[in-house]
Amino acid sequence: MKTSIFDLENWREIGATLSRNKTRTFLTAFGIFWGTAMLAMLLGGEKGLEHKLMSNFEGFATNCAIIGSGRRTISYEGFNKGSYWSITTDDVEALRNGIPEIDAIAALYSVGGISVTDGSTATASMVQGVSPDFPKIFLPVIYDGRFINASDENASHKVCVIGKQVSEKIYGTESPVGQYLSVGGIYYRIVGVAGQTAEVQVGGAKIDEEVIIPMSAMRRNFNLGNSAGDVCILVRQGISPSSLQPRIERILGRAHHIHPDDHNAMFFFDIAEQFEMVEHLFAGVTLLAMFVGISSLIAGIIGVGNIMWVIVKERTNEIGIRRAIGARPSDIVMQILSEGVALTVVAGLSGIVFSTIVLAAAAKMIGPGFDLQLSTALGIMVTFVILGTLAGLIPSLKAMKIKPIEAINDK
Amino acid sequence: MITLKDINKTYPGAAPLHVLKDISLNIGRGELVSIMGASGSGKSTLLNILGILDGYDSGEYWLDGKLIKNLSENRAADLRNRMIGFVFQSFNLISYKDAADNVALPLFYQGVGRRKRRALAMEQLEKLGLADRAHHLPGELSGGQKQRVAIARSLITRPSIILADEPTGALDSRTSKEVMQIFRDLNSQQGMTIAIVTHDPGVGEQTNRIIRISDGRIV
Numbered sequence: 099m100k101t102s103i104f105d106l107e108n109w110r111e112i113g114a115t116l117s118r119n120k121t122r123t124f125l126t127a128f129g130i131f132w133g134t135a136m137l138a139m140l141l142g143g144e145k146g147l148e149h150k151l152m153s154n155f156e157g158f159a160t161n162c163a164i165i166g167s168g169r170r171t172i173s174y175e176g177f178n179k180g181s182y183w184s185i186t187t188d189d190v191e192a193l194r195n196g197i198p199e200i201d202a203i204a205a206l207y208s209v210g211g212i213s214v215t216d217g218s219t220a221t222a223s224m225v226q227g228v229s230p231d232f233p234k235i236f237l238p239v240i241y242d243g244r245f246i247n248a249s250d251e252n253a254s255h256k257v258c259v260i261g262k263q264v265s266e267k268i269y270g271t272e273s274p275v276g277q278y279l280s281v282g283g284i285y286y287r288i289v290g291v292a293g294q295t296a297e298v299q300v301g302g303a304k305i306d307e308e309v310i311i312p313m314s315a316m317r318r319n320f321n322l323g324n325s326a327g328d329v330c331i332l333v334r335q336g337i338s339p340s341s342l343q344p345r346i347e348r349i350l351g352r353a354h355h356i357h358p359d360d361h362n363a364m365f366f367f368d369i370a371e372q373f374e375m376v377e378h379l380f381a382g383v384t385l386l387a388m389f390v391g392i393s394s395l396i397a398g399i400i401g402v403g404n405i406m407w408v409i410v411k412e413r414t415n416e417i418g419i420r421r422a423i424g425a426r427p428s429d430i431v432m433q434i435l436s437e438g439v440a441l442t443v444v445a446g447l448s449g450i451v452f453s454t455i456v457l458a459a460a461a462k463m464i465g466p467g468f469d470l471q472l473s474t475a476l477g478i479m480v481t482f483v484i485l486g487t488l489a490g491l492i493p494s495l496k497a498m499k500i501k502p503i504e505a506i507n508d509k
Numbered sequence: 510m511i512t513l514k515d516i517n518k519t520y521p522g523a524a525p526l527h528v529l530k531d532i533s534l535n536i537g538r539g540e541l542v543s544i545m546g547a548s549g550s551g552k553s554t555l556l557n558i559l560g561i562l563d564g565y566d567s568g569e570y571w572l573d574g575k576l577i578k579n580l581s582e583n584r585a586a587d588l589r590n591r592m593i594g595f596v597f598q599s600f601n602l603i604s605y606k607d608a609a610d611n612v613a614l615p616l617f618y619q620g621v622g623r624r625k626r627r628a629l630a631m632e633q634l635e636k637l638g639l640a641d642r643a644h645h646l647p648g649e650l651s652g653g654q655k656q657r658v659a660i661a662r663s664l665i666t667r668p669s670i671i672l673a674d675e676p677t678g679a680l681d682s683r684t685s686k687e688v689m690q691i692f693r694d695l696n697s698q699q700g701m702t703i704a705i706v707t708h709d710p711g712v713g714e715q716t717n718r719i720i721r722i723s724d725g726r727i728v
Contacts, residue, residue, distance in 0.1 A: 419601045424590020424618040426583045503562045
């Protein structure tokens, strides 16, 4: 081929033909622009939304469930319908020993509105008793010192871990570790400062706002007897927490005279299931985004093909003249194709730029994750250019077949 | 320059049309000839074959020592570009290019650089007295000026022959004369070989030889 795409003349011609019918060119370009912008915004925004929702689960072992006690709904073995029962420390041990799929089990019991003071500054806070397995399930962030451990639990040490907000309220910026804190009138030594990254609250408050003490100290100092409150279990990877529910019900039911069919006597919340639901939701959203994006892409591409077809029809005479004075068929194909590609590239790039601006605005207003990866942007561009070329190919092949005599006589 | 030997051409179809029947003719270097005939006589088909715009079924066509037969589209395009200058009745200029760009277009397909193309085009327009119209679009030119631009375009590649298809058909009598004068001058001063297809006897008279074609045969 003698003509080169680097020849200025080619670009002047492309500019000239595309600007001859400005409205039509603009509308076609807008189709492509909108197609790329839609696709880019959907792909970029979908990641941002996912990031936003997934942050609820961050810092949280997801394969876990929460078990709580409640009221019997079927009268059984002398216990009336409506009578209360509660999970005990013995139950916790029975579950730990009876179900080997449970990797970690933690009892937790919260009491709200407890007065907390170092002697000079006081605040009301939620107090939560937790067993040593708690950090395996809840993955707290330790800002200072350490978390409650097994020896604290076994010896019912009067130690506590305070939430970051509680620490800031009472001690300001100073490290509270080693200080003594009155919690409901009993002094506890502070061993650590903790918080959480997840948005999920267990026991009614975030760790940041709580005072955490060993479960054994909680039972003793708050007169709970052998009650264990609610129980969190972490289940071995690959096993669904819900699949353990019947065995858990059997163990607890035997110990507490609950009718085997009384499934409502116990509260069982499978966090893994919730997590999965969000994942499925996002798979769906992604699919929808792809569908909408690809539909607009196809619409844009058909627009280009259509317009190239019209251009070829309109210029039959001109193409004939060019062929008569020495244009090779390949010169004509190149000319028509490069017009389609130029239109696609310019409109596509504008679409990408536009969606980048929109996503940047969304990132500022909603949160991180609303950004278009360079690879995604390039992928969209390349797809568009390839499809734009293919769409222009049929009209340009038609143009190539134009015989000079027919075209010249076509007056 | 041009030698045709027993050229036959039939348009296939339900009723095949035998348009050229054993055409043999010679056009020497530096000749100014006209090909005349009524419409339907086959003169346009003959011009298409001479211009390598169309093929033929049997016979031989020699142009400037080359046998023109069964050429690929690319080869045909190259030969048209280098050896033949076309002038059409309806000018066939590209409407969105100025006169100089129109004249330069054949050089574009030879891969000549833009600067050089423009310079050669300007030179050619100057020779035809159109230097001041170089930057005008075809729509801003009169019929006679358009045809002179078309002639400049046909000359720019220094072709072996100029083929003109009813070059005065769309012009009034005064500009027709001007255009014919240009052809005569090109022929007498530069020795250009020119074949003009026409049905206008006035045009035929101004050429050195008239080839008459009737019903697909030379008479």
